[in-house]
Amino acid sequence: MSTDAIFGTAASMIREARRVVVLTGAGISTRSGIPDFRGPQGLWTLNPKAEKMSNIEHYINDPEVRRLAWQSRLESPAFHAAPNEAHRALVALERRGNLGALVTQNVDGLHQAAGSDPALVVEVHGTLHWSRCWSCNDRRPMLETLERVTVGDPDPSCHICGGILKSDTISFGQSLVPEVIEQAMNASDACDLLLAVGSSLAVYPVANMVPRAKAAGSRIVIVNGEPTAMDRYADAVIGGDIVEVLPRLIDA
Numbered sequence: 001m002s003t004d005a006i007f008g009t010a011a012s013m014i015r016e017a018r019r020v021v022v023l024t025g026a027g028i029s030t031r032s033g034i035p036d037f038r039g040p041q042g043l044w045t046l047n048p049k050a051e052k053m054s055n056i057e058h059y060i061n062d063p064e065v066r067r068l069a070w071q072s073r074l075e076s077p078a079f080h081a082a083p084n085e086a087h088r089a090l091v092a093l094e095r096r097g098n099l100g101a102l103v104t105q106n107v108d109g110l111h112q113a114a115g116s117d118p119a120l121v122v123e124v125h126g127t128l129h130w131s132r133c134w135s136c137n138d139r140r141p142m143l144e145t146l147e148r149v150t151v152g153d154p155d156p157s158c159h160i161c162g163g164i165l166k167s168d169t170i171s172f173g174q175s176l177v178p179e180v181i182e183q184a185m186n187a188s189d190a191c192d193l194l195l196a197v198g199s200s201l202a203v204y205p206v207a208n209m210v211p212r213a214k215a216a217g218s219r220i221v222i223v224n225g226e227p228t229a230m231d232r233y234a235d236a237v238i239g240g241d242i243v244e245v246l247p248r249l250i251d252a
Contacts, residue, residue, distance in 0.1 A: 010221045010236035011252035017098060017193035017219070022090055023184075023209055024104045024111070025199025027225055031243045032081040034108055056171040060134065060164060067154045073167065074146055078107070078128050083114035086197065089247040091115040101187035105199060105206055107169045122184050124176065124206050126169035135163030142167060181205055188213040196222045198242050201230040223249065 001009070014020065026034070053059060053069040087110050093099055094116060102111055103122040109129050111121050131145040132138070138160045145165060148156040156165055170176055188194060188209035201207045201222070210230040214220055220234045223246055231237050238245055 006236050007238060007249065008252070010238055011249055013193055013219050013221060013235065014093075014195065014250060015252070017191075019100045019191045020093065020098055020193045020195060021100050021187045021191035021209075021213070022093070022102045023188075023194065023196045023199060023206070024090075024102070024106060025197070025201075026106060027198025027242055028086050028246075029081070029084075029106055029108055029110055029198070031086070031241075032084045032108075032110060033077045034081050034106075034110075035077075054171050056173040059166060059171060063155055066164070066166075069166075070146075070149045070154060070156070073128075073142070074149060076128065078109070079143070081108060081110060083110045084243050086243045086246040087111055087114035087116075089250045090197075092247075093250050094120065100191055101184070103184045103187060103206070103209065105203065107167075122180060122187065124170075124180055124184055126167070126177075128167050128169055130168040131165050132168040133158035133161060133163045133165055136161040139168060176205070184209060185212060188218070189216050191216075191218050193219045193221065196220070196224070196228070196230070197246060198224060199228065200224070200226075201228040 053065055053072060058065045059069060090102060091114050099120060101122055102116055102120050103124060104111060105125050107125050107128045109127055112118050129142050130139050131142050136158060138158055145156055157163060158165055184206060189212055191213055194210060194213040196210060201210060207230060210220060210233050214233045221236045222228055222231060222234045223238045223242060238249060
């Protein structure tokens with residue numbers, strides 16, 4: 001089948017679906033200036049220390065890692081990034097009234113910034129926009145905590161119990177929130193089309209959404225710049241620049 005025919009088939013499936021679930025990964029946000037992790041210009045590729053900062057054991061046990069992490073958060077482009085046309089295309093899809101859930105592996109909050117209904121957004125890896133105490137779970141806006149770093153506290157502790165603070169994101173070695181994962185899996189079980197965008201579909205358990213949706217009878221459309229680990233399940237795979245491809249696909 002030609003590229004144009006595959007594109008047309010995917011557009012028709014999206015248009016005809018009664019309940020769409022979208023799964024997004026880092027690839028949808030790279031054009032907003034937020035690097036992925038393992039790509040040629042990825043965060044961990046360019047800065048190997050960043051991977052250590054993302055490991056919960058190193059973070060909790062090594063004050064120097066925490067100090068580096070807080071400086072990294074001060075410089076994070078996520079706090080200044082703006083949604084791009086791909087994020088806005090998903091808002092347009094939502095306004096048709098058949099979007100069941102928008103599950104994202106991203107922690108940047110750009111879906112909500114674009115106008116997606118927060119009630120539909122499932123952040124399986126948490127959010128960078130809040131900090132949380134490792135001991136008592138006190139949760140505060142990240143910018144409030146970063147202000148403490150700016151004025152000279154290199155490793156701020158919890159105001160309530162003195163515990164270690166981190167971003168409210170899921171680090172390597174940290175357990176996912178069972179209720180959030182269950183919400184994502186239930187969404188994949190209940191949709192008749194799963195649209196995966198900008199994800200390598202190689203990180204579990206979230207990647208299991210694809211075979212689960214397929215087993216439940218859903219159609220699968222994958223949009224990504226490179227082949228994914230789940231392409232074999234797809235009814236249509238669309239390659240190319242996500243910011244250019246996704247709006248055309250949803251508008252078609």
